[in-house]
Amino acid sequence: MKKNPLTIGLTVCFCLIVLLAACSSDVQGYGDSIKVVNVNAKELLAPVYGEQDSAAIKAATGANDFALHLSAALVKNAGDDNFVCSPYSAWLPLAALVNATDAQNKPALLRALGASGITEADINKASSRMLYDLTNLQRREYKGYYNPLKIANAIFVGKNVTLKKDFAQVFMDYYRGSSINVDFSSRNAVDAVNRWASENTNGLIKNVIQEFDPLTVAAIANAIYFSDRWSREFDSGQTKEEVFHAPGKDTTAHFMLREGDGQTYYEDAKVQAMPLRFENGGGLYIILPKTGSAAQLLSSITNDYLNEIQSGSIQATGKLLLPRFSIESTINDLSKELVTLGVPLFNKEAAPLTGGLIEEPLFVWLSKAIQKAVIKVDEKGTTAAAVTVMEAGATSAGPPEPSKPFEMICNKPFVFILYDYTYDGGSQILFTGIVNQPK
Numbered sequence: 001m002k003k004n005p006l007t008i009g010l011t012v013c014f015c016l017i018v019l020l021a022a023c024s025s026d027v028q029g030y031g032d033s034i035k036v037v038n039v040n041a042k043e044l045l046a047p048v049y050g051e052q053d054s055a056a057i058k059a060a061t062g063a064n065d066f067a068l069h070l071s072a073a074l075v076k077n078a079g080d081d082n083f084v085c086s087p088y089s090a091w092l093p094l095a096a097l098v099n100a101t102d103a104q105n106k107p108a109l110l111r112a113l114g115a116s117g118i119t120e121a122d123i124n125k126a127s128s129r130m131l132y133d134l135t136n137l138q139r140r141e142y143k144g145y146y147n148p149l150k151i152a153n154a155i156f157v158g159k160n161v162t163l164k165k166d167f168a169q170v171f172m173d174y175y176r177g178s179s180i181n182v183d184f185s186s187r188n189a190v191d192a193v194n195r196w197a198s199e200n201t202n203g204l205i206k207n208v209i210q211e212f213d214p215l216t217v218a219a220i221a222n223a224i225y226f227s228d229r230w231s232r233e234f235d236s237g238q239t240k241e242e243v244f245h246a247p248g249k250d251t252t253a254h255f256m257l258r259e260g261d262g263q264t265y266y267e268d269a270k271v272q273a274m275p276l277r278f279e280n281g282g283g284l285y286i287i288l289p290k291t292g293s294a295a296q297l298l299s300s301i302t303n304d305y306l307n308e309i310q311s312g313s314i315q316a317t318g319k320l321l322l323p324r325f326s327i328e329s330t331i332n333d334l335s336k337e338l339v340t341l342g343v344p345l346f347n348k349e350a351a352p353l354t355g356g357l358i359e360e361p362l363f364v365w366l367s368k369a370i371q372k373a374v375i376k377v378d379e380k381g382t383t384a385a386a387v388t389v390m391e392a393g394a395t396s397a398g399p400p401e402p403s404k405p406f407e408m409i410c411n412k413p414f415v416f417i418l419y420d421y422t423y424d425g426g427s428q429i430l431f432t433g434i435v436n437q438p439k
């Protein structure tokens with residue numbers, strides 16, 4: 001296997017909800033926590049190429065719509081700061097929770113996820129197909145292929161409740177979700193979640209949780225880790241310090257240069273755009289607004305427009321100047337934006353997860369959501385990581401070809417979208433953000 005010194009730990013997502021699973025003696029090194037192994041997984045569903053699945057296409061497209069809608073909601077709070085988030089980190093665990101949501105609230109959750117009109121069985125199958133594609137299982141047989149993306153899911157469950165086996169089975173079969181028993185009244189639960197986060201992001205994400213709310217009795221966790229180089233690296237010898245026009249005042253940044261023939265490029269009246277592709281698939285789209293702010297541009301991008309940018313791109317001659325950048329964002333109340341998008345799981349009065357997750361007669365709902373994300377871009381590739389935490393409580397009961405070589409000079413705020421490919425969704429959005437001032 002080709003050794004890759006650059007790492008992209010794309011996202012770790014923790015959804016804290018009320019759950020428990022039956023314990024076993026299979027201790028996994030999480031302090032006093034125990035790996036629950038009471039269900040066996042089926043194989044992930046591989047798309048049959050040439051046979052389109054309309055429900056899977058709708059779910060995959062809906063995941064991109066959700067990604068851009070959530071990004072638009074979150075970037076409003078960025079101001080003049082940089083911003084990065086991982087919408088897929090929120091989408092995937094919410095998709096799993098469709099299986100535990102009551103009949104009254106399930107249509108609203110599906111609608112918020114961009115999957116209105118399809119069933120929970122459909123979204124499970126679509127999620128399984130996504131995982132198969134995103135983890136590139138179909139490419140393992142190719143000699144020299146490096147698998148850049150790894151995805152892990154888990155449910156951390158408290159010692160005083162019992163996870164419904166039907167949910168545990170679905171979570172394992174379609175989301176590769178294992179179950180880990182912890183004591184949420186003990187510091188060991190915090191240590192268990194933080195250790196799992198670190199192990200599944202190659203140490204990039206460590207102290208995700210500081211403490212648990214007293215009402216928290218479970219956590220659904222999703223970790224995505226990505227590691228790859230650019231397919232065409234920048235020459236560090238050509239990197240130069242130049243002026244970057246940040247909001248408020250000019251600053252300096254180290255600009256990387258790429259120029260020559262055969263570059264994938266898009267331009268219209270609003271933007272210039274280029275994808276920087278990774279060695280083993282996927283890429284990072286750089287989208288530069290011609291007028292207005294990067295935040296305004298990210299807020300206005302739709303999945304249809306992103307598809308238009310991709311389908312309308314041409315092979316052109318020109319040059320790109322792109323600053324190296326490093327960004328860290330913390331979203332302390334992700335639940336507000338999820339509620340704005342129509343996610344119904346944070347309604348304490350409705351307690352929409354009641355009866356779907358645990359056997360005990362408790363009212364269950366999500367109570368909190370946090371995300372922390374990091375991204376670094378340089379001449380060799382990209383490094384990124386994100387963490388999403390959702391806590392839950394319970395109570396009893398195409399443009400014309402340019403006529404001359406293009407120049408795309410990213411010396412002012414711009415948008416980036418990190419993606420990988422799936423059969424159903426094409427370019428599946430994993431990360432979005434804006435660079436207002438490179439660091």
